[in-house]
Amino acid sequence: MTDTIFALSSGAPPAAIAVVRISGPAAADALRHLAGRPTPERRAVAATLRDGAGSVLDRALVLWLPGPNTATGEDTVELHLHGGRAVVAAVSSALEA
Numbered sequence: 001m002t003d004t005i006f007a008l009s010s011g012a013p014p015a016a017i018a019v020v021r022i023s024g025p026a027a028a029d030a031l032r033h034l035a036g037r038p039t040p041e042r043r044a045v046a047a048t049l050r051d052g053a054g055s056v057l058d059r060a061l062v063l064w065l066p067g068p069n070t071a072t073g074e075d076t077v078e079l080h081l082h083g084g085r086a087v088v089a090a091v092s093s094a095l096e097a
Contacts, residue, residue: 004030006095008088015083020091022077023070030095031064031077039064049079051094058087 004024010017022030032038035047039062049057061080070076081087 006030006092008092009078010083013083013085013088018081018083018088020079020081020088020095022079022095023072023074025075027075027077028064028066031062034079034091034094035062041066044080049081049091049094051090052097057090057094058082 002025004026006020006022008018009021010019034049036050039045041064044061044063047062048059051057058081063078065076067074079091081091
């Protein structure tokens with residue numbers, strides 16, 4: 001598969017926490033775009049997520065899970081966000097760009 005996809009993998013907002021998963025060959029690039037820096041493999045780290053204009057979207061826990069040792073075999077990123085509708089929508093919009 002050559003596509004990189006993302007989706008909300010937790011319950012619908014509003015919620016305490018929203019988990020967005022990114023999967024595919026550009027998952028690491030998406031994480032660097034949002035977090036502005038690489039993150040260690042398989043370790044939850046706090047990161048400030050920003051959109052392309054540099055506006056803060058959220059302070060989140062992020063996990064970088066390189067393939068092939070993931071459930072899908074692909075590179076995967078998990079974003080553990082605050083679960084408000086506005087945060088989830090803003091992060092989704094940033095990923096679509």
